[in-house]
Amino acid sequence: MPTDVSGLLATFQSPGAAARAIRELRGTGVQGIRAAMPAPYHEVEAALGNPPSQIGWWTLGGAIVGLASGYALTCWTSADWPLVIGGKPIVSPIPYTVIAFECMVLIGALVNLVAVLTSAFVGRRRARMPQRPAFSQNRIGVFVPCASGTAEGSCEMILRREGAEEVERAEA
Amino acid sequence: MSTQVESVRLLPETHGGALEQIPDITPPVIRSLGFPKALHFGLILLSAAAAAVGGWCWAQQIERGMIVTGLHSPVGWGVYITNFVFWVGIAHSGTLISAVLFLFRARFRTAVYRAAEMMTVIGVMTAGLFPILHVGRPWFAYWLFPYPNHRHLWVNFKSPLLWDVFAVSTYFTVSAVFLFIGMIPDLASLRDRVDGWRSKIYGLLALGWKNGDGEWRGYARGYLFFAALATPLVISVHSVVSWDFAMGIVPGWHSTLFAPYFVAGAIFSGVAMVITLLIPLRKALGLEDLITPHHLDMLAKVVLFTSLIVFYSYATEYLMVFYGGSPAERSTFLFRATGFYAPVFWTMVACNCIIPLSLFSKRVRSNRAALLVVSLLVNVGMWFERFNIVVTSTAHDQDPASWANYLPSLYEIGITIGSFGWFFMWLLIVVKLLPAISIAELKEHPLEGSAHAH
Structure with missing residues (x-):
């Protein structure tokens, strides 16, 4: 089993806001961002920048x-x-x-x-993220693995600025 | 109108075309599931009773032999093959709506394709019974498949009947897989919303789906390939069914027109059946906010378009026969329009060519009662079309000395009624167990899903 990763879990109402937050976080060098969503929103997938499926x-x-x-x-x-x-x-x-x-x-x-x-x-195994029932309903979850307390603060600020309803510390 | 008020409640807030809030589609879908109301339950019992009548007739046929049917020389194919072609045709619309319209990005499909897919799978289950019924000794039906045996005999792969075995069984498998794959995210959504044993069952069926981006990436790609594989399959299956006839040198069958003509007819009858089912089901399941008059209007346009193709095919068929020089063909086609089976022919023309023209009127398309009547008549017309093709050609072939008419026996009629009972029984059960609407796709494209509410 992969080891647990700790980080910030943000909840968004709209795919656009989640995508903006992911893009900005990636722009600051944060890697390994994961998302869970009730439908395959293309803007979120594009923002994550994952390679195409084989x-x-x-x-x-x-x-x-x-x-x-x-x-x-x-x-x-x-x-x-x-x-x-x-x-x-x-x-x-x-x-x-x-x-x-x-x-x-x-x-x-x-x-x-x-x-x-x-x-x-x-x-599921490779990109584990904390589960919330809302992610299969009408919310998008963005999980940001954060290595240190300093990085965590700036990540949280970006997430809140882009419209996260809730940001919490979580483990995946 | 209450539908519009309710639809507004479900609509997401948008800004500049972007989705600002994901609509919560799951609760109305959950309300549509569970133990059926009295009327729904009564219809299940009625359908089961009809299926039981069919089962009893089949048991009689097994006990007493094919003598109980009206089949005799020269008509070897009667209502069993008519029903087979009819139900395969009905089964066509599901994959058309889910796969072909998916590839063409026709977004109106999102609200209706799941119910159509369910109809497809159950339609093929129903169609598949008829060749087994028709062979007379159903316990030897496995002879249709190639398997190593001590006699070193193999099936005849040059026969269109074998093509049919492969086409229909592939169609059933792919349609069932397509239905299941499409449902996985919805089952996960239900799992997270209900509790107790229902949550456990939905969770089991959802195969551990967690909605993560790593899952969606492969899923979206895989779904696209399913659609890409299912699209030519839809066309191939009814082409192959048409070749059961067209490969024979029987007058009225031996025509290159048959494959496209059958495919258009299948889409025509299948979409009409979807309308026939959706109009009462959307009310019975409380899904009027999600399956809106806009969706019915779009489906009615598909019926209208395909009816024109079918009308054109009928006309082309007659033109080719009367312009060509084959007396046998000419005689058969005259027989169809003026002979013993003329009422079948003219019912077919009225129901498939004339009545659907009323769908040019928006008033008819937007009147649910009128639309239901038109779609029901199309179903009737298409059953008669299959009968007209299957029976009249062999009843009136090249040799006038062998001409004879066929009428189905009471047992065949009982089995036909039973097939409708079988079909509706499973459909009415399944829509209460599994989501008849795609939750995930309506969350992805909610505006198109509820466009009429604007």
Whole structure:
């Protein structure tokens, strides 16, 4: 388990105010800021400056594997039971494209599901922050890890100036 | 109007287009859940009774064989396949509204897509029963799937019927996953708002979701890819269903028009069913502040647009047949419009082409009773359209010596009624257990969600 981090937890009413506070704090050199919010507000995500998710590559990989599996299944089973049907070639890639397409979507979607759930689990573990029920309702929580008392004071000032409803000391 | 007053209460304060306060959507959604009121409960019982009638008819069919149906040569596909195509079509709108409109950033979808997705999953569950019913020996339904066996036999992947098995089962899986993924943040929101065993169950279903930015980052990206995968899937599924017919050389079926025509028809019937369900449900669940007349108006416009495509397809089909040189095709199409099944054909034309034109009028679109009647008639028309395609072609194929008419037996009618009971029973149960509205998306785009209240 990651060790506990202490810092300031601020509660905001609006995504815009939370984003402004995060940007200003990052501008002063504070790192490791985390947020919790009831919906994916783009301005908050942009202010945090997190790198883009790599889920797309996993999904693409799943889709390619699915496509290849679809063709492999149809071609191999046709060759394994070589019965001419409707005068068509034993291995008929054109009709098999329908099956390959469906397999591509199916396996791509399932890999995407696993990737989303894994990413959420890893994201929770890596960027832990104090929990408040309001963060799943109508408030945005911003957690600022602060190393020293001096930094904490200036962080709190910025958070309050940008419209934090409440600022408290918390551990994540 | 009370709706507008309530909507204003839910609206967030905004400044220069920016969201100044996140609206608290969760309480009205919580109020929509829980034990149903008397009328809702009565409708669940009624639907369950209809489903039981269907189940009894099916049991009779299993015991006595397919002889209890009206199916006989040359009509091998009757109301079971009609119902299959109809329910797959109904199931189409959910993924259309949730995935396609998501990619096009059509924000009106936020308030309505969850109910449409639920309808999709239950619609596919209903559709999936019919091929199993139709094969006569449902305990051998697993033969439809490729699996290693001691006879070294494999399924025929060149057959459109096998394509259908893959398309429909993929559609069911992806739609169910899409519904579940979309619901995770909402379940977390409910978990934090209710207490006792309900909180525990919602917490379990939310899979530990904590709303952190690390979670949202992957979630938002993953949701986009789900939508990107589901969009071509929607088109492929009904194309594949249409190829069940179009790959055959039966007059009236063998047409390249079928795939786009079926996709448009599926969207048409599916969105009409969404309207049919949402008008009573928004009142029954107390969600009138969130699913506003604006949303119904937008859905009505989708129905109108797709009805024009369907109308155009019917006209094109007849033009191609009468301008082409195939006597068999011409005979079949004349038979449809003037023969034994002419009432089916003209009901279809009236319900799918003429009546939806009334949606050009804003007065009709904004009158809920009128909109409900139009959407119900579209559903009726689309069922008749499926019947018209499935039955008339084989009843009147190339060989005049084999022509014969088909009428469904009481058992088939009982199973058809049962399918409606099955569908409504699950839907009425599910909307009381799970949020029928996307809480997170309405918090993200509340202005679009309640635009009409302005």
